[in-house]
Amino acid sequence: MSSPSPILSVLQQTCRALLAIRGDESTVNLATQVARRYDALDADARREFLVWLVDELSPDSAVVAAAIAAYTTSPGPQTAQALGDATEAPRQALFRAINTAPGGTAAVMRMRADCLTAVRDLPALTVVDHDSAHLLTSWFNRGFLELRCIDWQTPAAVLEKLIEYEAVHEIDGWEDLQRRLAADRRCFGFFHPALPGEPLIFIEIALTVGLAGSIQEVLTQAAASADLDPDVDTAVFYSITNCQPGLTGIPLGSMLIKQVTEELQAELPQIETFCTLSPIPGYTQWVEITGGRLSPELQRLVLHGDTPIDDNAREAVLTSCAYYLLHAKRRVLPADPVARFHLRNGARIERINWGGDRSDKGRAESYGMLVNYLYDPDQLADNHISYVNDFVVAHSPAVAELLS
Amino acid sequence: MSSPSPILSVLQQTCRALLAIRGDESTVNLATQVARRYDALDADARREFLVWLVDELSPDSAVVAAAIAAYTTSPGPQTAQALGDATEAPRQALFRAINTAPGGTAAVMRMRADCLTAVRDLPALTVVDHDSAHLLTSWFNRGFLELRCIDWQTPAAVLEKLIEYEAVHEIDGWEDLQRRLAADRRCFGFFHPALPGEPLIFIEIALTVGLAGSIQEVLTQAAASADLDPDVDTAVFYSITNCQPGLTGIPLGSMLIKQVTEELQAELPQIETFCTLSPIPGYTQWVEITGGRLSPELQRLVLHGDTPIDDNAREAVLTSCAYYLLHAKRRVLPADPVARFHLRNGARIERINWGGDRSDKGRAESYGMLVNYLYDPDQLADNHISYVNDFVVAHSPAVAELLS
């Protein structure tokens, strides 16, 4: 590494000062400077700073040793707590102090986002990630989040961020966005008081008559009139986007689905079915590696996808995909990350849709198939328990039929 | 203790379930039940519950022992962090889980408030206080607090709480309150998004021409007209009230004074002096114990206060009080708790006011004297540092003169 950045030295000095005076009058000023100086660092200096958080702001081994001795002499709740205090890294106090500044929460989130990138090469940074995640989880507690309906009355400054952040099905400008906020659509996001105007995560929903199986249909069908079709009976969660890299791993998604379901039940009692329209990101890769229990011709079809296909072939590929979702595992849990997310929430695999996503991305990931996960409020708790305790993958009779 | 409360058993079961499923779909429901069931307990059962938090939800000694072994074998940031995790009491996870429920933050605050009462007889509860204080400090971080101006446009539901909570100079009904919110008065409070409509702490301010020395004058002088006197040059902080017993020890007061000073500087640039009009709660008690460096007659005067007083006597008592504020110590810091608070914030002792509080309480505490602490924005940082490092008690030349 090159000669140390002069800003970095100043930043480190500021951090030391901030820890020295914590709880007092100048905290906010120093914290503001820490945030500003961190942002002024280049990528290398930021990594160096993060490493310094491990090297200098880890627990003091003499203090830890003394606390261990005290605990060993007289084990009990108080000595255990004192040992806990001794082993809390000073960088936690630093993060808490930074959080007192206006914009401090966002600064800690940026540090964690940088840490998550750097940790791939620098595994020692795991402890920084762990500490920052611990605090952010506490600060982004469900009780502090605000659910907001996002619609055409929302400030443009927020809507602009939806266009920027949407990760699942790209929003192609303001007209596309307006379609997604029309009378037969809904959009909700979580916001936090320390980050006004900044969505943390948002979900896009189509209100349909019956289960939707094609994302292109959802995205391009003509907008409904100003009034909602009275026959609407299904809410399709077709996109969910985490906006903040610094909040990776904090379980906002399942809370959002849960609360949005309650909102929709209250607003539209005629809705009977809550389900997703979800990608199957690992399917073609799995076929590549395992053959996918398909004949060589069908493997070629899935992997290159450039020949016509008959009903038998389609059936075989759907069956292969069902097998993937139910039986392909990473250790004891499903190999597919989207499946893991929804199954853990208590949803079940409801239907696999041929041609559900005809985009390049859809074809590349899963030969254009999409899957509906059903969120049945009456079954969520049971499914969740069976999944986390016994790794049971809940699925509909129709999916079971495919595999029989 | 009598046979265990049946609600208590159910509550303990619910807590165990909540910890078992943490992070998942049913958390909010279980957390809501925990809060509700705790509130249904009587005082004895609550104490029993708090003891149970020590007995059952302290760190597992086998896990701690293993983590100690791992750390001892290979000391370093990661094993230290693992040891920290092992020594974190599960009751912290419980408090975090409760905090996910609507009203969960308030429930944790009620538990801590009960704990602070119970810990006087049950010192083992210290660890519960410590853990809950740790979390509440994080949640009530400056960055998450909202400063609000409280005036006659504020909802009655909030104003009612001011009347209820005011701890320093009782508010005698709505007319008295309206006087305190008139054009020449200001009131500010901190609020938190998880406790809407609930002030955490509030401060009352009189805008005056010159330093005010008498609280009765501040409280009873006729209200100014709708417009502020253009000669106003001083902001007198005459009352500051912590509203939430569950937040005891979390340093909201100094943050509030700091931010309110900034607000007033922005709104009213003509204000040159920011000071308090503060009680001296320990003075007469100190005279009782030490004699207060006063002749026996003057001691009787201070302690019984029923004879007339001449100028010399007055001077002698003021000098005694100045000595008390500057030189009476509890270990190295001033004996007077209000003095400790303001001096730590960087204020200085500006003026002692004879007859500043002629109420019974004022006479009982400090023979009716009040003190102004001066918040000079240019000196706060220096004073603070001299105080915390060298225990220097900043004071005005006039106060020094009394003692010379």
Added chain:
Amino acid sequence: MSSPSPILSVLQQTCRALLAIRGDESTVNLATQVARRYDALDADARREFLVWLVDELSPDSAVVAAAIAAYTTSPGPQTAQALGDATEAPRQALFRAINTAPGGTAAVMRMRADCLTAVRDLPALTVVDHDSAHLLTSWFNRGFLELRCIDWQTPAAVLEKLIEYEAVHEIDGWEDLQRRLAADRRCFGFFHPALPGEPLIFIEIALTVGLAGSIQEVLTQAAASADLDPDVDTAVFYSITNCQPGLTGIPLGSMLIKQVTEELQAELPQIETFCTLSPIPGYTQWVEITGGRLSPELQRLVLHGDTPIDDNAREAVLTSCAYYLLHAKRRVLPADPVARFHLRNGARIERINWGGDRSDKGRAESYGMLVNYLYDPDQLADNHISYVNDFVVAHSPAVAELLS
């Protein structure tokens, strides 16, 4: 009258200037001065000003004569309109110009309120009242009014006005007000964008199980808990207060009852009965004049009310009161002004309540009786039409029974 007030001359000059430049850049400034100078006048000078509005700001007779000639020569829509323009008094243009100032609407309202007082002695002012009422009716059009729910979350500055204005059943301070805003009560008011924070009219409602017959019961019964009794089936409009003397005669009351009924139907579908609990202000006076179809003893009873009363006497007085409400007339309409208001709205006389208002006022007006007027949404339109066309006084079978 004494020598003219110098402010009055200045005011008149300002009015002339305002009319000369109307529609242009200085209008707002001049209009602000007119409002301010009017407020600076004493009562005599205000009357003089109002008379001046008749003397100087009435239509120009030469212009009117020319417009009459043009119309007579060629009668038609255009010459009629030109004649209308010629006969519009310049004071209307003045009122419209004043209305452009901040606070201008309130100034016109104060002028009209003064005019309504003065017109009793100065019938020539009728034309001023007529012109100002014409404009205010247009400005306080239903489409511009905002219905607001008033509760304990409402700013104290608004609630204070309720205490000040309540005209039917005096509000005895903040505790009494809080009772009237509890979970089993509702309060709504109309507000106007030009008078922010100023209720124009408000209505107080008790949510009860069955029809309430006693105002003392409504006002003093212990407050319900935080939740509404699920058996509530009736909304009792027990007080309706016009707050603005300047809006006398503008029919805000019937619009308010109509819209509040719709709000309550939407919020609380279990409410089946909407009715009032109303005074009978003219009853004892009518007995005084007519004998009230009562025996001399019963007349004494009603007029002095100081002896015990048996069931027969009670029945006779109720019958007399029913006769008064149905048959005592001022020209073709009921003599009782409250009855006229509710019957015109389409309500019917539902029940007369013995001992409904045991206050001094209640005993003085109607020997303590109150009457319920029923607002049955299904009958309002028919009742209204029968009343305004055929003067039919709608009433319940029970009231008919009394008279049979």
Added chain:
Amino acid sequence: MSSPSPILSVLQQTCRALLAIRGDESTVNLATQVARRYDALDADARREFLVWLVDELSPDSAVVAAAIAAYTTSPGPQTAQALGDATEAPRQALFRAINTAPGGTAAVMRMRADCLTAVRDLPALTVVDHDSAHLLTSWFNRGFLELRCIDWQTPAAVLEKLIEYEAVHEIDGWEDLQRRLAADRRCFGFFHPALPGEPLIFIEIALTVGLAGSIQEVLTQAAASADLDPDVDTAVFYSITNCQPGLTGIPLGSMLIKQVTEELQAELPQIETFCTLSPIPGYTQWVEITGGRLSPELQRLVLHGDTPIDDNAREAVLTSCAYYLLHAKRRVLPADPVARFHLRNGARIERINWGGDRSDKGRAESYGMLVNYLYDPDQLADNHISYVNDFVVAHSPAVAELLS
């Protein structure tokens, strides 16, 4: 005209019913139906309806005759007022009744907009225009308008309307709009409580260092950073758009400029110059007709604009344009409509900018020239009075120089 529309008959019947019951319980329902049925008419039927407003809802000639007789017998304020009442067309009462419905104000505005189109062929409709304008002027009184700053925090539903309505310099999508709402731009609009979310008129402003002379520069220069340039000293009003055809002729524009100037003075005291950058819509047309005091070659240049131009020619054309603005008249006032608007407001002609608008429209209207009108707060009142009384066209020394 074809056989009458059946909806029209129903509409006419509804109007009659609405007038018959005015002031009462069913007004809002009937008014809602009138608005809905009017919207259901096609263009022909709407014209027929407007004609019917003249034919059936004009003053009753017998009533007018009686009121004339009464006035003639005894002329005075009261008989004049009665005559005014008699000559008020019942269509005014109809418009006021429609205005009670939700959306009623908008309905009256749509009727007036249709009337303004139809009156070109049907001059008899003038009286309908006159009556509706009279009422709308009263309802859209300055006192009832709300000035709102429009920026990137404004709901998309409002911003979308700016894109749709902008009449002077078209907004080319959301990116263009965002540029116009950046840190060095301002946008303000008037809104009315009866038309929430609907701008009535809006103005776009560039904050610049020195007077801007080119609209292309204003619209396309790179956006400033998040902070405003501290050297900014000029506010350039470069576009003002009336959004509501139904409010044609109601003087919102001058009020908007006046109030926006006050807002900017308060927010940005460093701004010294308030001026417009305005089109000269009638210049080339005037050259066409009059020759523009130019040589034949220069006339060709202005009218076809396709040859290069030297400094002398440029000077001659600027002089011709100055002559046009100052001396070309329609009766006694300037021929140019934009000049009339700003001069009446008290502005003066400050500078003529060669190449100020290089768009096709700019070249077609005024050979690409634009003019700055200066709004000097100290001169507005004087300029206005000289203009309206003596038709004086205020202008800068530089413009005078051109003509000397």
